[in-house]
Amino acid sequence: QSALTQPPSASGSPGQSVTISCTGTSSDIGFYFYVSWYQQHPGKAPKLMIYEVNKRPSGVPDRFSGSKSGNTASLTVSGLQTEDEADYYCSSQAENSVIFGGGTKLTVL
Amino acid sequence: QLQLQESGPGLVKPSETLSLTCTVSGGSISTSSYFWGWIRQPPGKGLEWIGTIYFSGATYYRPSLKSRVTISIDTSKNQFSLRLGSVTAADTAVYYCVAELPGGASKYWGQGILVTVSS
Numbered sequence: 001q002s003a004l005t006q007p008p009s010a011s012g013s014p015g016q017s018v019t020i021s022c023t024g025t026s027s028d029i030g031f032y033f034y035v036s037w038y039q040q041h042p043g044k045a046p047k048l049m050i051y052e053v054n055k056r057p058s059g060v061p062d063r064f065s066g067s068k069s070g071n072t073a074s075l076t077v078s079g080l081q082t083e084d085e086a087d088y089y090c091s092s093q094a095e096n097s098v099i100f101g102g103g104t105k106l107t108v109l
Numbered sequence: 110q111l112q113l114q115e116s117g118p119g120l121v122k123p124s125e126t127l128s129l130t131c132t133v134s135g136g137s138i139s140t141s142s143y144f145w146g147w148i149r150q151p152p153g154k155g156l157e158w159i160g161t162i163y164f165s166g167a168t169y170y171r172p173s174l175k176s177r178v179t180i181s182i183d184t185s186k187n188q189f190s191l192r193l194g195s196v197t198a199a200d201t202a203v204y205y206c207v208a209e210l211p212g213g214a215s216k217y218w219g220q221g222i223l224v225t226v227s228s
Contacts, residue, residue: 003155034212038156045205045221046156051214089156091213096169098146098158098213 004029004090004101011107012080020104022073022090030071034093037066037075040103041086049088050075082108111135111143113206113219121200121226127193131206131219138187139164143216144209145189147180149202150221157202161209162189196226 005023012018022029022037029035035053038046048057050066053073063078073092077084085108090101117129131145138145146161160170162180170178174193182189193200203223207215 032212034214036212036214038215045218046215047218048214048216051210051216052212057216091156091158093213097171098161100156100158103155 002099004092004099006088006090006101006104008102009105009107011109012077013109014080014082016080017076017078018080018106019074019076020088020090020106022075022092022101024071024073024092024099026071028071028092028094028099029068029073032093033068035066035068035073036091037064037073038089038091039084039086040089046089077106080108084108111208111217113208113217115204115206115219115222117222117224119223119225121196121224122228123197123226124195127191127196127200127204127224127226129191129204129206129222129224131189131191133187133189133208137184138182138189139184144211145180145182146207146209146215147191148205148207148215149200150205151199151202158213159191159193159204161213198226200224201226 037050040046053068054066112134147159177194179192203221205221206219208217
């Protein structure tokens with residue numbers, strides 16, 4: 001059960017769009033439509049931003065969107081705002097378990 | 110709106126058992142809408158799923174921890190608990206209790222509790 005692969009960092013300027021990738025295998029992302037994304041600010045608990053690949057919980061801005069193709073899922077943040085600067089983690093259902101990515105630090109320049 | 114709160118000792122000695130409790134408010138733990146889980150985060154590192162308990166009592170654990178971990182539920186107290194035995198320094202982490210949607214998305218999180226393993 002290996003961790004999902006995310007780039008360690010990503011960046012963009014306010015107003016721009018940025019996409020963070022999350023690569024797994026045919027046993028997790030490629031098999032299940034249960035990919036989630038979390039935002040974590042320093043010293044805070046993570047917050048669910050996307051679930052079931054592309055669904056947003058109530059209160060999450062529509063600037064956040066998710067997608068999946070094959071074994072890779074993606075999180076896109078459009079219209080970047082300074083408060084979007086945070087760590088982002090993907091996760092996927094796997095057989096009788098949940099796997100997380102290593103996290104991506106998003107910097108808003 | 111569910112609220113979750115972890116409680117337990119912040120310091121555990123090596124080889125002993127880490128025990129944490131999560132108290133759920135704002136809803137019943139007996140609901141079929143959520144599953145109850147534990148996630149940890151070592152200092153400066155990423156998130157690690159520990160395990161989940163379903164309302165049926167079925168449990169699923171991280172394979173690498175399976176021999177040391179037990180998650181249980183107490184519906185009379187609206188609580189669920191984590192026990193992790195034979196701890197080492199590698200188990201030092203912030204431990205979060207979560208309410209999961211079917212498919213494993215953690216919708217509600219506790220604030221987290223730092224547990225340090227040290228003599």
